[in-house]
Amino acid sequence: MGLAIIRLPGGVCILSDKLIFTTSHEWVSLKGKRATIGITQHAQEELGEIVSVELPKPGEFIKAGEVASILESTKAAIDIHSPISGEVVAVNEALRQNPALIAESPESLGWLFQLENFSSEEVDKLLTLAQYREYLEN
Numbered sequence: 001m002g003l004a005i006i007r008l009p010g011g012v013c014i015l016s017d018k019l020i021f022t023t024s025h026e027w028v029s030l031k032g033k034r035a036t037i038g039i040t041q042h043a044q045e046e047l048g049e050i051v052s053v054e055l056p057k058p059g060e061f062i063k064a065g066e067v068a069s070i071l072e073s074t075k076a077a078i079d080i081h082s083p084i085s086g087e088v089v090a091v092n093e094a095l096r097q098n099p100a101l102i103a104e105s106p107e108s109l110g111w112l113f114q115l116e117n118f119s120s121e122e123v124d125k126l127l128t129l130a131q132y133r134e135y136l137e138n
Helices: 041-048 120-124 128-138
Strands: 004-008 009-018 026-030 032-040 050-054 069-072 077-081 086-091 114-116
Touching: 032 041
Parallel strands: none
Antiparallel strands: 004 009, 026 032, 032 114, 050 069, 069 077, 086 114
16 A cells, blocks of 8 residues: 655645545545545544544435534534445444544544445546645645
8 A cells, every 4th residue: 555645734644545535635445336435634633632423324325515424523523525425334333432533543443434336427536645635735
C-alpha cells in the first residue's frame, strides 16, 4: 500500500493511495462490490476529540450528498455526507462504545459505514490521492 505524507499548517496528514476522497474530507475504499466510507485524518484533526457518533441504519438507501452520519466533538457537531449513493450494509458498531477509534485510526479502524449497490459513475467523480493532496495543499 502506497502512502503519502502531507505536511499541513496543523500537522502531518498520512494518506493511502488505496483510498479515493472528497473535498469535504471523506474517504472511500472499494473492495469488490462493497464501499467503506470514513473521514480523513485531516477532518479528524480539525474536529478534535470525537465524543459521540450517529450512524446510518443498515438497509437504508442513502443518496450521494445526503447526511449519513453525525460526529460530535468537543469543538462541534458535523454532518458526514455520503460521497456516493448506495444501500447501507454495515456500520462500525465499535464506534458507539469507542468513538476515539476515529482519532486513533480515521482511515482504517475508524471507518463509519459500508455501502453496496453503488454507482461507478459517482465513484469516478471522486478524487485520487494526487488530486486530494493538491486540494489540501492549496
